[in-house]
Structure formats: C-alpha cells, structure tokens
Amino acid sequence: MSRTRSVAGSGQGIHRRSVLAASGAVALSAGVGYALRPSDSQAATTTKEATEAVAASSRQAPAAPLAPYTKGTTVASVATPRSGSGYRRLGDGPGWQRVVRSDLAAPKSGRTGRRTALAAFVQLTDLHIIDAQHPLRLEYLRSADIHAWRPHEALTVQGAIALVERINALRGAPVTGSPLHFAMTTGDNTDNNAKSELEWFLKIMSGGRITPNTGDPRQYEGVQNSGLKQYWQPDAALRDSDKQVGFPHLDGFLKAAVREVRSPGLNLPWYSTVGNHDSLPMGCYASHGDSYLTELAVGGKKLMNVSAAEAQRLLTLIKNAGDPKGVSYHDFLKSHARAMRSVTPDESRAPFTPAEYLRAHLNPAYQGVGPAGHGYSSANLDAGTQYYAFRISDDVIGISLDTTDAGGHYEGSIGTAQLKWLERTLKENKDSHAVIFSHHTSKTMTNTRRDPARPGERRHTGQEVLALLGGHRNVLAWVNGHIHKNVITPHSTSSGGSFWEISTASHVDYPQLARIIELTDNKDGTISLFTTLVESSAPHRTDFSDLSQTGLAALYRELSLNAPGAKANLGGDPKDRNTELVLKKG
Template sequence: MKEELKIGIILTCFFIAVIGGSLVLLQTGSPIGEYPINSTVYTTVERTIIPVPVPPGATVLLPHQVSDYSANGYGQWRFGEGLGYEKRLDLMPAEYSAGDVVPAARLLHFFVMTDIHITDKESPGQVIYYGYKWGMISGYSPVMLYSTQVLDAAVQTVNVLQEEKPFDFGIFLGDAINSGQYNELRWYIDVLDGKTIKPDSGEMDDPVSGPLNDYQDRFKAAGLNASIPWYQAIGNHDHFWMGLFPPDNYIKSTLTNNSILNMGNVLTSRLRIQSRGFYMGAVDGRTPYGDITGAGNVSDFPDGPPTVPADPDRRFLSRTEWISEFFRTSSGPAGHGFSQSDITTGFACYSFEPASDVPVKIIVLDDTMKDENMPDGSSNGLGSLDKERYAWLVHELDTGQAEGKLMIIAAHTPIGVELPETGLGSLMAWDKYAAVSDTDLVAKLHTYTNLLLWIAGHRHQNTITAFKSPDAAHPELGFWEVETASLREFPQQFRTFEIVRNSDNTVSIFATNVDPSVSDGSPAAMSRSYAIAAHQIFNLTTDPLPSGSYNAELVKQLSPEMQVKLQNYGTPAGRQR
C-alpha cells in the first residue's frame, strides 16, 4: 500500500472535535465523543444561576422563534452569590432553641432527580401545538431538543460530587420520559448506563455537518458512577400519554406511523382524546434550531395530514413494559428497586434500606393514578392511591416504626400542596376518587414518629412544606415534604440530601439544590439558555426569587426511643455543602 494511501486512511478514521474548550478524539468504529462538563462543580450554596431580564423594548418573541432568542436578549444568565441554608424549626416546640447545637454524626447522603422528561421531539404523537399556539410550556419549548444531553451533564455533576462526599444512593422520582415511548425510556436508561446515545428518531439527521455540534449528533454518555446504586419511581408521564390519559388505538398507531396527530384541546373539550381539529406538529430534526413542522388547523392542510418519517421504536409502553426495561441495564441494582413480580403485576411500589449500618428505610410509593381512565373522563395526571397501594403503604410504615427505623417516602406527586377543595381543575391536586383523601392521608402520616420526609417532584419547583404535628405535646409526629424542580424547565436542578444527627439528638436534613455543571457552547449550556428564554416568553414566575433555588436545614424532633438508638449510629459529620 502506498504511504500516501495509508496516511489518507488514517486521516479519514480520526476527527478532532472541540467541545467547551476540551479536545475529544473521535475514531471510526470506536465509542463516539463525549460532552465533558466543567471540571469544577458548584452547588447553589456556592453560586447560583440568575436569569438576566430581557432588555426593555426588546421584540416580543413566540416560543418557536429560537433563532431570534439571543439577538433580542432572551435566555441570558449570570452567576449570582451562593445561597445559604435557611434553618427551619417549623416542626419544633415553640420553646426550642438551636443554641450551640452542631452536627454530630452523618446518617445518610443521597441525591434526587425528577421530571427529566426525556423527549422524542420528532415524534408525530407530541402535543407541540399546545405550546406553539396555546401557551402551555409542557407542550413545547426548545428544551425538548436537548433532554438527553442535560441528563448526561447532571449525571457527570453527580459523579464529581461523589468524589468529594460519597452518596449512599440516588433516586429518580418519576416522569423519566415525556410521552410513554420505548425509545425515550431507552435513551434515559442508556444515559445512566453510559452508553452511546443517538438522540434522533425516524431518519438520521445532521442539521449542522460534523460531529458533536448539534442536538441530533450521537454522543457517548458518561454514565453514573458505578459505586452509586440508583432507584426509580414511576410518574404519570411514564405510563400515560403526555402524562394525562391512557392512549387509545388512534394515539398508539400515530406514535409508530408517519401522520402527525390530529387532536383538539384535551383539557377543555368534553371529548378529551377523541377531540380533533388541529395537527399537533413535530420538530423538524433536519433544522439547526428545531423548527416546527406540520402544526396547525386541519383546514390548513387540504392535501391530508402532514407526515414525518416513521419509527417503530416510538411504540407506547404499558406500565409492565416500562418496569421491565429497568432489568435491561448494566448499572445496579438489578431492576433499580423493582422486582421480577412487578413486571407481571405492574405494582410499582417497593422499599429498601440503603445503609446496613444506619436504621433508615426508603419507601418508594407509586402515587400516580391507575391505568384506567378517570370515571368522569377527565385527566389522569393527579396524585392518587387505590386501596391496594394505601394498604401497602400503611404496612410499610407500621413495620418501619415497629423496627425502630427512620423513614422517607419517595413518590412522584406531592401531598397537601393543593387540597381538592382549593385545587379544583388543577393537575396538581389529589384525585377526588382516590381510596384515601389527601387530608386523611396526611392525618395518617401524622401517627408515625419516625417519618422524616416525603420527597416528590411533579410540580417542577423547589418547595419545602412543614407538616406540623397535630399534637403540640408530641412534635416528633411532624414531618417534612421536599419538592425538587425538573431538569426540563428552568431552573433545571436536582437536589442532594444529607441527614445528620445533632448534638442535642435532633435530626437535621440539609436539602441542597444543584445546577448541572455545563461547558460553554455545550448542548447542556444551550438548553439552560433555552429554558430561561422559555421561562421569559411564557411569562412564568421564578419562585423563590431570583434563582428559583432554595436550600434549607430542616430540623426534626426525634422520639425518646430514637434519640437513644441513634447515638450508636453514623459517621462524624463534616462540612455541609
């Protein structure tokens, strides 16, 4: 072989891509390049992300005018000061004084991510028209382009934090995917497993020629550090179409075929998913900014429904099929909390004890609605428990209490935030047909002295609620609820939790928001800009101001029995992040 030909072959097999100032080597036939994050990782205790207001007089944009965002001042941010921990004594007796109380021993350290909404943006079964024309950010915003890359950046951020202070486990609180599709769930699991991701469906697209320079390019996910076990809860988007309804045959066939969905407003029409009148549209994956195609009134398309390339991997997953995919993973533990029997029954509740040397029990609760439709035909996106799951929860709590274990309930939907009498018509309220009402559930939880926390997602916001004891003489009956924001919408954060025993034998829970670390110019950085721009265009409220972040030290009174027991547990407490 001539020397020139040898050189030519070598040159065609190797490419150099510059990503955020880092060089990534791409070799044909070998794993494709990665999107590295910044090597230094900060939590919001050290610095925050502050959106920069859109300049006065700037052109008012529509959400799909993505190419005009930057020029008009949308989606800009700056770094702000760190956010300290607000010391919350809501559950403690009125006469309690923290005084010289200090952390004495660390009991548990874990992270939570939720509402990631991995999205097949090119699917003909999305509801892009809802955001494009009707002002629903959950229907469309350009963050849909980068959902896999944002998860990858968040996982890399966890891996760096793991080196500084190891996690006992991580848990994902549902809405892993957006539309209930098989390819969405495989992207999600494969990112966590560190596989090569092709975030493209239908025909292979490359909007910007070359590797690692657009939202459709294949990339090698970093994968979660193998020493961290991760667990999964189910959310309404994981087993309902768009998180709202069991799909009928029309929706199921639309997902895998090429004609774009014809649908009306399922939230207002009495026909719900039987309503028609608008083609919902899809993202054109051939375009650099993810232009919307095939959206509009049916009358605007006299030649028939608009089409996109079909893909059989868009098939809708039943609840049991969704559970079974968590056994097709290279990370641990097997099933990520689910058992083999759950594949048959679809029962998505389980419990585990993350540390053999600490008496803490995690109760993972499926508090989404059952797969059947609501009796009145309305949305299935509410929180709910049937008799079987409520009985299971009570049994788990009774057992944990009897065994002298502190308990944390991990569920997708929060409780007590919008009671039915005040939340009518809201997708955040508790189901009025549930076997146990929201009010009665809270009352039951108030009977367990060892319940520390209810952790949840669903509402895409960072909120902490104190459920005070109904008996002032027994403050240990109070518990905390901590909600964590979504990785999809601004502020695109996850949380870490550190539980420590204090010197006065109370317990403190340090809840910390974390922004995924991003490299300049990376897809995750672009997603942050788009998330802020969408927040501005849809005129959403940032709460708490100015960053949407909230860090707190949550103090909990222990029963006399647990005060004595915990004196023998934990490792010396170190610096709080």
C-alpha cells in the first residue's frame, strides 16, 4: 500500500489534501472525471479548481485535536419498546455497546493511541420513498401476507427528512472525531419506480420543498380511506384489523401526511447507488415498455382488494420469479379492471427508465452540495451503465456497483462487462484501499437472467464477486443493503485477501437505521473499520396529538415497530451493530 496520509492524526491538524479528495471531487468512472452538466457529451476532466470548488461546499473540518462524537448515535441511546402487549409505545433506551470483532485479525494492544483516520462516511440504504397512492402498488397482497402492506407507508418522506436532519447534526465521527466526508445511498431509494418518488428522493437528499401527494391535490386517495377493514383507517371510526390490535384513531392523519414538508438537504456530499426498486417497476418486473401498465400507473383506476387465494397466487409468482417480465401481472390487473376504484389521474406517477434515473441525478436542480451527478456522469448516460468509482481520500477509493438484473426479479447479479471493469479498477488502484458499494448482498446475487439490452452477456453471482474481491488485498469492505437487516460477515480467501461485508438495515422497516463507517490505520499492520448505527432525529416518544413534520417522523418509527407481521430481528445481533472490525493491512 502507499504511505498513509491520514484525514486526522492524533493531536495533529487535518491534512488538507485528504479533506479535498474526500469531498468527492475526484471521480474514477472509467478513468474520467464526473460530469458537470447532463448535456455534456463527455465527462469533464478533474482540475484543481474543480476539486477546491466541491471541497468549499462540503462540511468544514473541525479544528484539531479531534474528539469522538457519539451524540445522536445508537452508542448514546436507542428507541426502545416499552413493556406491554398489543400496540407498543417507544421511549428512550440505553445505547448499544461496541463489539470488537477479531474474525479476520487479532486486535493489538495500544492501537487506540496509534491509529490515524483514513476516512469516515455515512451509509443510508433502502429508504423506499413511497408514493402511497400509486395505482400499481401491491397493497392487496396483504390479504395473503399481512406484511405486504405497512401502516406507516404514507410517512416515508417525513421519516427520511428526519434522517437527513440527524446526519446534518453530527459534528464528527463517533470514534475518531474525523469529519464525515460523504454519504452513500445503497439503493432502493424509491419504491414503485415512479417519477414522483424519484423527485421526492432527490429533494430529500439535496434540499427543497416536497408535497408527498399525487392525484387529487386536495386530499389523500388510497387504501387508508377506502373503508376496507384490512387496512388501517386512521381518520375513520371503522374498527379495522389494525385498530383491533391497538393502532390509534388519529383525526387529521391523512391530511397531515400529504401536507407540504421541507428538507434541508444533506450538508455534505452524497453519492447514489441503484437498487432493484429504482430500476424495475414494483422492484421485480422487467416491464418497461408495457403500455397498459404505464397507462394504469398514471390513470384513474386503482385495485385495492382481492381474495386471499388470488393474492397468494400472485405473491408466489413474485417470490419464485415466475413472472419476471410482468406478463401475468399485466393479465391479473386486466382481469380485475371492474373491481378497481376511481382515483385522480396523475402523469407524475409514470415509471422512469435507467436513463431517466441518470438524467435526474445529473440535473443541476438536485445537486445540493454535490458532487455533480452524485457519482454518475454523462459517460454513464452515453454507455448505458450505472456503475462508477470515486476517490474517497488519498489512500481510499469507492466503487459503486449496479447489481440489479434488468431481466426481472428482485434478486441481483452483474454482467461480464461490469465484472471486468471491477477487476480492472481494483488493479489500476492497487495502491489504494477499496470500499465496494452495492444494493444486493453477496447471498442475494443469485439471479442470472440475461439483460434484455445485452442478451449475449453472461450474468455473475455474488459468489463470483466474492472470489474476485478476495483476490485483491486492497479491498477493505463491501457495503450493501437489500435484506433490511444488520448483518456483518467476514470473508477471507486462500489467496490471502480478507474483507468485511457490511449489510445495513433499511429506513422503512423497524428499527429504521443508517450507519456511520470509519476507516483507520492502526499503525501495527492492522486496519480497523468502525461501524456505528444512527436513528433519525425524530424523538423516540410519540405524541398522537402532534401531527407536525417532526411528530409524523416519530410516528413513522413507532408505527413501523407495530406493523403486523414485521420481523423482530432486523436490528441484528450486537456483533452486527456498533463494532470495531479488525483486519490485516494488505
């Protein structure tokens, strides 16, 4: 490895060049810099002026000496269910202790006083920003699977804004006190592959006013005022199935849920990684180009209720990847046309293509503090790719993969061209530590359907990616999401490579977390990766009479705890939460 230039040394000032590099100014996507404008035919080259311009807009580094900053993290406190049965309320609880993991290397004494920080960043994953009134949503699957619809889905925007507020309030990294250099979203930023959701996501991240409502601008139109007992009807006197287990009656809830809110936007640079819900309608169908489904998405009809037997058949097809192109889904909806209810049409609910996803990220209106394109460049647009590399710090690069299989289904894989690019990028940067980002985990990359746009290209599984990464000793971590659960897995190979796979829980299912990751050189032949989970800024305790933006964000968390059928283990074990992950320096 090259000589380490630390972001922060013990008792020393911040190395300015490292901070500039960490601000995201230098992109390595196919050897070119990031695009400055979506109309560029070629990506702009990186210049000293461009580097300093991006750095100037990022968070200012604190003065030395640095001190750990745990306020607002799960080291300090965690939302904890109060005792009792039925609908459970949340309150303040003790923090989670840090667990030292020596699976890949033995921690050496005295490392705390020797270590220097290489980089620190925040991972957000599976925000699932939901247009809760979208005509193509699969809420009716709840008649077969109680967790197929969540009672809190109308509040994803308010919840995500509170997470942005929490990240903005962090004044340094929890262990080293290093400045947080960037945030990375690892996919499923949207839920229905709808343009409305994409706009809301980009405004949440970059700042702006958002009205989380489509259709009738005056009111909510969806399953939560449908009068159907299988959905929580918060404003109605109806004793629905959720109220029967303790869900509250909240006058004015739906009016508040679709009211305009404001996001401050992240106050540090952010990057974007694509997930299956960002690429495929419903996160599983390769149905772009199906005019009937597109017309239904923007039209005035919505299916809200089917029998349990019908719901189970459709659910089985989805889970078993029996309908990757959405043909049966198309036929299913067509056969239920007469059972659909009238809603207000809205063109903003149209699905977006991968190219439109890229153009939206490249739109200067959503740049925030940068970088332009949030990792993506006009080179990606020209090539039809959604993977790239970027410089995190002097000695660390980040590599963002596209693991969605365009052939359909929610599990992933990558094509041969991307696999070769990954190999080449690691070789060309062999003197830098590498952090890999993707949406899917290694175990969920089992879908090898051919990409319709590249029918002659083979697809590769997570096991093949693990084998490739294990052959490069500069790889430190593979950071991902998709499974909505905190899991940290050690990987080592016979060739001597070792790294940690860090999978983080979602922000749509309880316990609704993001993760800070710090990279440090222990100056003893080992490296430590520190992981620290954070919740949103919303108070742990809810007040049913508080339907403000903040009150709804708190309610979002508590409702997710109580969602019928929700898994209780998504927070993971202590060894998957706040950790020190030790490995040998490559």
